[in-house]
Amino acid sequence: MPVRAEPSPPFPTLGIGMDSCVIPLRHGGLSLVQTTDFFYPLVEDPYMMGRIACANVLSDLYAMGITECDNMLMLLSVSQSMPEEEREKITPLMIKGFRDAAEEGGTAVTGGQTVVNPWIIIGGVATVVCQPNEFILPDSAVVGDVLVLTKPLGTQVAVNAHQWLDNPERWNKIKMVVSREEVELGYQEAMFNMATLNRIAAGLMHTFNAHAATDITGFGILGHSQNLARQQRNEVSFVIHNLPIIAKMAAISKASGRFGLLQGTSAETSGGLLICLPREQAARFCSEIKSSKYGEGHQAWIVGIVEKGNRTARIIDKPRVIEVLPRGATVTPLAPENSSAASESSL
Amino acid sequence: MPVRAEPSPPFPTLGIGMDSCVIPLRHGGLSLVQTTDFFYPLVEDPYMMGRIACANVLSDLYAMGITECDNMLMLLSVSQSMPEEEREKITPLMIKGFRDAAEEGGTAVTGGQTVVNPWIIIGGVATVVCQPNEFILPDSAVVGDVLVLTKPLGTQVAVNAHQWLDNPERWNKIKMVVSREEVELGYQEAMFNMATLNRIAAGLMHTFNAHAATDITGFGILGHSQNLARQQRNEVSFVIHNLPIIAKMAAISKASGRFGLLQGTSAETSGGLLICLPREQAARFCSEIKSSKYGEGHQAWIVGIVEKGNRTARIIDKPRVIEVLPRGATVTPLAPENSSAASESSL
Numbered sequence: 001m002p003v004r005a006e007p008s009p010p011f012p013t014l015g016i017g018m019d020s021c022v023i024p025l026r027h028g029g030l031s032l033v034q035t036t037d038f039f040y041p042l043v044e045d046p047y048m049m050g051r052i053a054c055a056n057v058l059s060d061l062y063a064m065g066i067t068e069c070d071n072m073l074m075l076l077s078v079s080q081s082m083p084e085e086e087r088e089k090i091t092p093l094m095i096k097g098f099r100d101a102a103e104e105g106g107t108a109v110t111g112g113q114t115v116v117n118p119w120i121i122i123g124g125v126a127t128v129v130c131q132p133n134e135f136i137l138p139d140s141a142v143v144g145d146v147l148v149l150t151k152p153l154g155t156q157v158a159v160n161a162h163q164w165l166d167n168p169e170r171w172n173k174i175k176m177v178v179s180r181e182e183v184e185l186g187y188q189e190a191m192f193n194m195a196t197l198n199r200i201a202a203g204l205m206h207t208f209n210a211h212a213a214t215d216i217t218g219f220g221i222l223g224h225s226q227n228l229a230r231q232q233r234n235e236v237s238f239v240i241h242n243l244p245i246i247a248k249m250a251a252i253s254k255a256s257g258r259f260g261l262l263q264g265t266s267a268e269t270s271g272g273l274l275i276c277l278p279r280e281q282a283a284r285f286c287s288e289i290k291s292s293k294y295g296e297g298h299q300a301w302i303v304g305i306v307e308k309g310n311r312t313a314r315i316i317d318k319p320r321v322i323e324v325l326p327r328g329a330t331v332t333p334l335a336p337e338n339s340s341a342a343s344e345s346s347l
Numbered sequence: 348m349p350v351r352a353e354p355s356p357p358f359p360t361l362g363i364g365m366d367s368c369v370i371p372l373r374h375g376g377l378s379l380v381q382t383t384d385f386f387y388p389l390v391e392d393p394y395m396m397g398r399i400a401c402a403n404v405l406s407d408l409y410a411m412g413i414t415e416c417d418n419m420l421m422l423l424s425v426s427q428s429m430p431e432e433e434r435e436k437i438t439p440l441m442i443k444g445f446r447d448a449a450e451e452g453g454t455a456v457t458g459g460q461t462v463v464n465p466w467i468i469i470g471g472v473a474t475v476v477c478q479p480n481e482f483i484l485p486d487s488a489v490v491g492d493v494l495v496l497t498k499p500l501g502t503q504v505a506v507n508a509h510q511w512l513d514n515p516e517r518w519n520k521i522k523m524v525v526s527r528e529e530v531e532l533g534y535q536e537a538m539f540n541m542a543t544l545n546r547i548a549a550g551l552m553h554t555f556n557a558h559a560a561t562d563i564t565g566f567g568i569l570g571h572s573q574n575l576a577r578q579q580r581n582e583v584s585f586v587i588h589n590l591p592i593i594a595k596m597a598a599i600s601k602a603s604g605r606f607g608l609l610q611g612t613s614a615e616t617s618g619g620l621l622i623c624l625p626r627e628q629a630a631r632f633c634s635e636i637k638s639s640k641y642g643e644g645h646q647a648w649i650v651g652i653v654e655k656g657n658r659t660a661r662i663i664d665k666p667r668v669i670e671v672l673p674r675g676a677t678v679t680p681l682a683p684e685n686s687s688a689a690s691e692s693s694l
Contacts, residue, residue, distance in 0.1 A: 021458040023418045025476050027377055032476060036420045036460050071370045073383045073472065075422065111368040113383050118465040125420065125472050129372050129379060 019060035019214055020126075022135070031130050035060035038075045038123020042159050042269060043191050046090040050097020051195035053122040056217070056270035058105050061126050062202035063215040063273055065136035070128045072102050074112035077121035094122055097195075105197055136205055138212040139233045145211055145306035146282035147238060150201040150289065150299070151193045151272025152324035153221060154249030157259050158183075158190035159269075161252050170256070177251040186246050189326035192297065193246075194270040200294045201273045207288070208281040216271030221303075222264025224274060225313035237309025238276075240264065244301040244322040264315045276306055297327070366407035366561055367473075369482070378477050382407035385422045385470020389506050389616060390538050393437040397444020398542040400469040403564070403617035405452050408473050409549035410562040410620055412483035417475045419449050421459035424468035441469055444542075452544055483552055485559040486580045492558055492653035493629035494585060497548040497636065497646070498540045498619030499671040500568060501596030504606050505530075505537035506616075508599050517603070524598040533593050536673035539644065540593075541617040547641045548620045554635070555628040563618030568650075569611025571621060572660035584656025585623075587611065591648040591669040611662045623653055644674070 020035040037057045041049045054072070061069055074095065078087050102109050112124070128134075161183045164170035178186075198215060205213060214228045225238045243250075245261065253261035260266050277285055286300040301322060367382040384404045388396045401419070408416055421442065425434050449456050459471070475481075508530045511517035525533075545562060552560060561575040572585045590597070592608065600608035607613050624632055633647045648669060 021418065021420070023457060025417060027476060027478070028375065030374055030377075030476070032417050032474060034418065034420065034472070034474060035458065036422065036472060038422065038460055039462060070372060070379050071368065071381060073368075073381065075383065075385065110370060111382065113385055113470070115386060115468075117468070121462075121464070123460070125381070125383060127379060127381060127474055129374060129377070129476055131374070 019063040025129065029132060031132070031135070032127065033061060033064065033066060033130050033135060034125060034127040036075070036123065036125040038121050039269070041120050041122065043194075045191070046093035047097040048191050048195055049122060050094040050099070051101040052191070052270050053094075054098045054101035054105070054124060055195055055197050057124040057126045058101075059198050059215040059217075059270055059273075061128060062198035063213050064138065065202050065205040065210060065213065066128055066130060066134055067199055067203045068128055068134070069105055069107035069126045072107055072109045072127075073125040074098055074109050075121065075123040075125070076112065076114045077117035077119070078114065079118060079120045080116050081118055082120075098122065098124065101195065101197065105199055136210055136213065138214055138228060139231050140211040141232050141236050141276040141306050142211060142234055143236055143306055143308050144279055145276045146279050146302055147225075147240065147304035147306065148275045148277055148282050148285055148300050149216070149221070149244060149272050149303045150198060150275070151196065151216075152244040152246050153216070153266065153268060153271070154186070154246035154253075154261060155190040155194055155269050155271065156267045157249040157253050157261055158186040158246055161249070162187035174252050174255045177255045178248045182248045185326040186248055189246050189324075192327065196297060198273050200289060200298050201275070201300070204285055204289055205273075205275060208277055208285045211276040211278070213273050213275040215273050216268045218267045220260070220265040220267055221274065222313065222315055225264070228274065229311045229313040232311055235308060235310065236306050237311060238304055238313035239307055240304035240313070240315045240319060242301060242303045242320045242322055243315070244303065244324050247323040247325050250321050250323070262319065262321070272300075274303075299324075366410040372476065376479060378479070378482070379474065380408060380411065380413060380477050380482060381472060381474040383422070383470065383472040385468050386616070388467050388469065390541075392538070393440035394444040395538050395542055396469060397441040397446070398448040399538070399617050400441075401445045401448035401452070401471060402542055402544050404471040404473045405448075406545050406562040406564075406617055406620075408475060409545035410560050411485065412549050412552040412557060412560065413475055413477060413481055414546055414550045415475055415481070416452055416454035416473045419454055419456045419474075420472040421445055421456050422468065422470040422472070423459065423461045424464035424466070425461065426465060426467045427463050428465055429467075445469065445471065448542065448544065452546055483557055483560065485561055485575060486578050487558040488579050488583050488623040488653045489558060489581055490583055490653055490655050491626055492623045493626045493649055494587065494651035494653065495622045495624055495629050495632055495647050496563070496568070496591060496619050496650045497545060497622070498543065498563075499591040499593050500563070500613065500615060500618070501533070501593040501600075501608060502537040502541055502616050502618065503614045504596040504600050504608055505533040505593055508596070509534035521599050521602045524602045525595045529595045532673040532675050533595055535675055536593050536671075539674065543644060545620050547636060547645050548622070548647070551632055551636055552620075552622060555624055555632045558623040558625070560620050560622040562620050563615045565614045567607070567612040567614055568621065569660065569662055572611070575621065576658045576660040579658055582655060582657065583653050584658060585651055585660035586654055587651035587660070587662045587666060589648060589650045589667045589669055590662070591650065591671050594670040594672050597668050597670070609666065609668070619647075621650070646671075
């Protein structure tokens with residue numbers, strides 16, 4: 001399976017909203033909300049790749065606090081450069097992963113398009129018809145709000161470091177800061193996180209009165225924070241103090257000199273929601289999302305605050321790195337300089 | 348601009364409907380209808396390519412008699428193998444063509460996704476929320492109905508023959524039956540037809556009580572007729588007697604031995620609607636669509652009948668070829684064997 005991830009320059013969106021377009025309909029106050037995304041495989045497991053692609057598409061709806069999706073279309077290309085036998089094994093697995101994730105999101109895939117292309121492509125379209133109370137426009141942050149992030153950062157670093165296990169030149173640059181096992185664990189953790197739906201978080205946005213949100217993908221946490229800040233109606237700006245990062249990925253990013261993970265510019269795939277919440281609600285949000293009633297693996301961190309400002313976003317000079325331990329980890333890694341082994345933090 | 352067209356095996360559609368999926372909504376009897384298509388450039392003019400891609404996406408809605416579209420998303424890849432200068436000239440033209448055609452269809456493009464890929468990709472998603480009377484399910488053909496086709500066949504032959512002007516080996520096979528000028532005219536005519544919206548035809552489906560319809564694309568007229576026949580509630584079958592074909596394309600198809608145009612298996616891009624109409628309405632449909640109130644270039648032909656049968660479709664042994672003259676043609680081409688120079692026909 002070719003492993004290739006390109007950052008996707010997002011197409012200009014003219015509708016209301018940032019992550020999805022919102023179109024007022026001719027029928028009784030309803031709005032059409034939809035979004036599309038497609039990209040290239042970045043993990044080796046085709047089933048997980050299907051799940052990730054679906055989670056990534058739905059994430060744009062979830063970023064608006066939408067928890068239902070009326071329909072999904074799948075966009076797929078099978079690779080002409082892949083032997084037919086391999087293609088016939090891999091394609092159904094990708095499709096199954098996509099469909100399973102859609103089902104987990106309470107929706108179904110009822111159409112799409114498949115073509116032949118040099119690279120494998122997987123993606124989709126998510127569409128819902130909403131009443132006004134079903135979505136939260138991402139424009140109402142106020143001074144004093146707190147920023148919460150619902151997945152750890154570092155997915156691109158994890159995916160690349162995993163590829164470098166087979167590339168001695170690249171591996172030599174990072175082997176002083178990380179073991180092969182830690183790379184493997186980080187990769188598994190990244191894959192698991194990318195395949196996790198942001199649906200629980202979307203539902204809790206309503207419970208805890210979120211004022212705005214976006215999801216973290218190709219522009220990294222800083223880029224998406226800046227985009228979100230620009231949308232605000234009030235004169236606010238976002239300041240990020242804490243970076244929850246999959247364990248060891250900050251060290252790899254520094255040693256390789258490639259990603260800018262600590263600067264917030266490392267791309268993420270199917271990342272978490274960044275949510276502006278009233279200060280008193282933020283800790284309750286973080287505690288609620290971990291509750292066992294929502295199943296395993298949901299977590300959230302307070303990462304910053306909303307100040308008065310001119311609709312920009314920044315990361316402080318020496319942000320606190322919160323090393324998020326992979327689920328599979330049995331040994332606590334040595335805490336690297338400038339980080340903390342805590343898995344949660346508050347300001 | 349790389350010229351490449353692959354037939355796109357359609358993804359299994361689980362919703363009601365054939366060309367679009369139809370999803371009942373939670374809100375007051377409304378349905379969500381949507382469709383997606385993407386492919387690779389097949390004409391050299393990027394602006395026209397954008398128009399064709401948009402017309403092709405919308406065609407799946409039009410095939411259900413839907414004339415409105417609430418929203419379009421654009422799917423695009425820019426080619427990594429193209430020099431940046433060329434890319435920056437071509438991409439905005441494709442986007443403009445797509446947007447202009449959307450506007451002509453009374454809708455707008457409000458989102459999408461752009462990626463980098465070895466090949467250029469262009470396509471989109473069309474979505475509408477409908478009341479039940481806005482669409483016509485393609486399942487109610489009755490014995491005695493007549494089949495009407497709203498664009499001439501032969502687009503793939505025209506596109507390929509045009510490429511062969513620069514390929515001596517291929518050109519030698521067809522130069523006995525066609526002149527360079529005729530190939531040029533046929534290509535222009537094909538491009539014009541592919542870029543024409545089926546919207547007028549979709550509106551007239553309601554006026555003249557259409558019983559079923561589909562649009563002709565990758566499977567050729569025979570393949571799509573068979574698909575449509577399979578959907579019917581009554582025990583009917585479709586028999587095609589006439590093939591309206593862009594002038595000279597039948598001769599090229601025969602001489603090259605490649606397309607199966609006369610067998611109905613030559614792929615079309617953004618082809619016409621094939622509509623089952625009550626016999627007494629069919630001629631009126633064909634006459635109305637040519638009316639000057641709908642602008643230039645709309646035409647339709649009666650191509651077959653609906654008989655009692657087991658939900659199959661076939662083309663008769665020696666179908667009548669209706670040579671459709673390109674708009675730019677000034678001289679009547681010699682009528683080839685087994686064809687007629689008439690531009691319209693009835694049974």
